[in-house]
Amino acid sequence: MSNKNASQRLYLGLDLSTQQLKGIVIDEQLQTIAEYAISFNDKSTLVHHVQPNGFIVDKDDNRCVTTPVYVFLEAIDVLFQKLRDQKKFDLSNIVGVSGCGQQHGSVYWKTSSELEKIKNFHAGEENVSLVDLLQSSFSRIDCPIWMDSSTTEECQILEKTVGNAENLFQITGSKAYERFTGSQIMKVARKTPEIYAQTERIQLISNFLATILLGEYAPIDLSDGSGMNLLDIRQHQWSNECLNACGKELEKKLSTKLVYPRTALGPIASYFVERYGLNKQCQVVSCTGDNPSSYYALASDPKTVVISLGTSDTVMASIPASAMPKEAFAGHLLVNPLKAYPESNLLMLLLCFKNGSLVRERVREETGTKDWKGMSELLGQTPSANKGVIGFFYDDHEILPHNVQGRFYFNADGEQVNDLEAASKVRALVEGQLLAKRLYLQRANVDLNNNVDQIVVTGGASVNTDLLQILADIFAKPVYTASAPNSGALGGALRAVDVINQKPNTVSSTVECVVAAKPRGEYTSLYDDMLNRYAKLEDKIVQEKKQ
Ligand SMILES: Nc1ncnc2c1ncn2[C@@H]1O[C@H](COP(=O)(O)OP(=O)(O)O)[C@@H](O)[C@H]1O
Numbered sequence: 001m002s003n004k005n006a007s008q009r010l011y012l013g014l015d016l017s018t019q020q021l022k023g024i025v026i027d028e029q030l031q032t033i034a035e036y037a038i039s040f041n042d043k044s045t046l047v048h049h050v051q052p053n054g055f056i057v058d059k060d061d062n063r064c065v066t067t068p069v070y071v072f073l074e075a076i077d078v079l080f081q082k083l084r085d086q087k088k089f090d091l092s093n094i095v096g097v098s099g100c101g102q103q104h105g106s107v108y109w110k111t112s113s114e115l116e117k118i119k120n121f122h123a124g125e126e127n128v129s130l131v132d133l134l135q136s137s138f139s140r141i142d143c144p145i146w147m148d149s150s151t152t153e154e155c156q157i158l159e160k161t162v163g164n165a166e167n168l169f170q171i172t173g174s175k176a177y178e179r180f181t182g183s184q185i186m187k188v189a190r191k192t193p194e195i196y197a198q199t200e201r202i203q204l205i206s207n208f209l210a211t212i213l214l215g216e217y218a219p220i221d222l223s224d225g226s227g228m229n230l231l232d233i234r235q236h237q238w239s240n241e242c243l244n245a246c247g248k249e250l251e252k253k254l255s256t257k258l259v260y261p262r263t264a265l266g267p268i269a270s271y272f273v274e275r276y277g278l279n280k281q282c283q284v285v286s287c288t289g290d291n292p293s294s295y296y297a298l299a300s301d302p303k304t305v306v307i308s309l310g311t312s313d314t315v316m317a318s319i320p321a322s323a324m325p326k327e328a329f330a331g332h333l334l335v336n337p338l339k340a341y342p343e344s345n346l347l348m349l350l351l352c353f354k355n356g357s358l359v360r361e362r363v364r365e366e367t368g369t370k371d372w373k374g375m376s377e378l379l380g381q382t383p384s385a386n387k388g389v390i391g392f393f394y395d396d397h398e399i400l401p402h403n404v405q406g407r408f409y410f411n412a413d414g415e416q417v418n419d420l421e422a423a424s425k426v427r428a429l430v431e432g433q434l435l436a437k438r439l440y441l442q443r444a445n446v447d448l449n450n451n452v453d454q455i456v457v458t459g460g461a462s463v464n465t466d467l468l469q470i471l472a473d474i475f476a477k478p479v480y481t482a483s484a485p486n487s488g489a490l491g492g493a494l495r496a497v498d499v500i501n502q503k504p505n506t507v508s509s510t511v512e513c514v515v516a517a518k519p520r521g522e523y524t525s526l527y528d529d530m531l532n533r534y535a536k537l538e539d540k541i542v543q544e545k546k547q
């Protein structure tokens with residue numbers, strides 16, 4: 001163990017995301033010491049609870065999408081085993097741990113009694129796993145995740161109960177969205193009242209992660225809590241109106257306490273000390289949503305737009321609370337993890353596009369390309385703006401625009417066509433996905449000319465420099481990437497650094513980013529025109545869907 005250093009102070013960040021659990025260990029200088037990813041679809045690592053994609057699409061209703069809680073639990077054990085078995089550093093040097101989770105998903109606890117076994121775990125029980133210890137803890141095993149879009153009826157009820165969509169937006173920062181936890185909970189309460197009654201605690205995936213690390217129920221954090229349609233984002237409290245609409249005595253099931261993303265919760269559970277060698281002094285810091293966590297890591301100032309190209313594609317920006325629009329828009333406002341409103345008067349804008357990496361993978365396969373390099377070669381065969389061809393790829397019910405599904409291809413004359421040849425299809429996909437990001441930022445009144453200096457890109461696809469060049473050209477802004485693409489996990493590690501070292505509440509640690517693509521001026525007006533055509537064609541698709 002040559003690299004071990006007894007005085008080293010290390011910080012662990014975790015990201016319990018859609019397809020994997022990621023972990024990153026950094027030192028006091030914010031340098032990466034180690035990175036790990038446990039894929040939910042990898043049979044060689046998740047022996048008992050592997051899932052083909054990390055999630056299950058219901059065969060009778062493809063709008064219902066869940067992940068068994070055991071997948072999360074096994075992945076946590078496997079990640080800590082990997083940490084224990086590596087020889088790079090000593091786990092007892094980890095002084096703080098925090099993390100994040102895919103947003104909106106919910107975990108249903110029947111009882112906390114078995115959590116005691118994690119908190120007060122005794123050596124000698126080494127062979128039991130988290131799944132073994134928590135066998136009777138859950139009132140339902142399948143956790144609805146953010147890809148679920150089965151709660152349209154519940155969304156309508158929620159909006160109606162508070163008056164209308166506009167009112168819900170003014171209270172919670174979002175109109176009703178199917179994946180938001182409020183309507184998901186309402187569905188459990190309406191369709192399976194016996195399960196709702198048996199449920200003692202409902203958690204987001206982020207505070208579920210903190211709960212396992214602590215060995216006791218951890219509170220929901222305000223930034224991730226903003227993705228539930230249940231929180232009053234100005235008051236930083238639950239909205240009683242929304243709670244009452246979604247379930248009986250819901251506050252009790254969610255916990256009254258809400259915390260800011262930088263809150264020390266207590267020491268790590270003895271399970272992790274006894275089994276994996278963590279230090280019993282290691283502190284657990286509150287966990288948040290993967291998007292706020294990435295934003296925390298990468299947004300050095302409010303003029304940075306962060307784009308995550310993961311399973312979903314997301315766009316994040318800061319907007320002053322005073323500029324909160326009077327009219328609801330298609331996007332979400334969250335309690336800002338950087339500088340929490342009202343101190344700094346900033347909210348975090350989040351735009352989420354459901355059809356992200358999985359559609360890019362599918363189109364790559366459809367066009368006969370084996371890998372991302374092959375896809376780049378196809379991209380190289382067509383010019384910027386694709387000779388006027390535009391495509392919309394909503395394989396799954398999209399979020400932006402809301403609930404539209406299908407593929408729509410248009411030629412340079414704006415006529416709909418049945419299919420596109422391979423090279424044109426690949427470019428239509430990439431340009432269409434990236435144009436949508438600019439369009440929805442504009443629709444959310446973000447002034448790209450005056451209020452945005454740079455774009456920082458993260459997530460699995462952020463290593464693809466061809467995508468980043470197109471992004472720079474479409475936005476006419478420089479595009480940066482961080483050295484570690486797993487910024488959600490990194491944000492967790494950085495929050496642990498900030499909390500353990502008690503950095504002032506308004507300054508957060510951020511990582512250095514390097515320029516990955518510069519905008520090429522000759523394409524700016526081409527993409528400005530394309531954006532106008534894209535917006536009109538999208539309107540047409542949405543209007544036709546309504547008829
Ligand atoms: N070179 C690449 N080009 C484009 N996409 C990539 C590349 N490498 C990985 N990806 C995509 O990254 C995705 C995973 O991103 P990630 O941010 O880790 O997802 P999540 O956090 O949602 O689990 C994969 O689905 C894959 O399609």
Ligand SMILES: O=C(CO)[C@@H](O)[C@H](O)COP(=O)(O)O
Nearest residue numbers: 017018103146310311312352
């Ligand atoms: O629903 C949203 C945000 O509103 C998603 O962004 C989830 O948070 C999942 O994130 P990834 O696993 O795609 O990073």
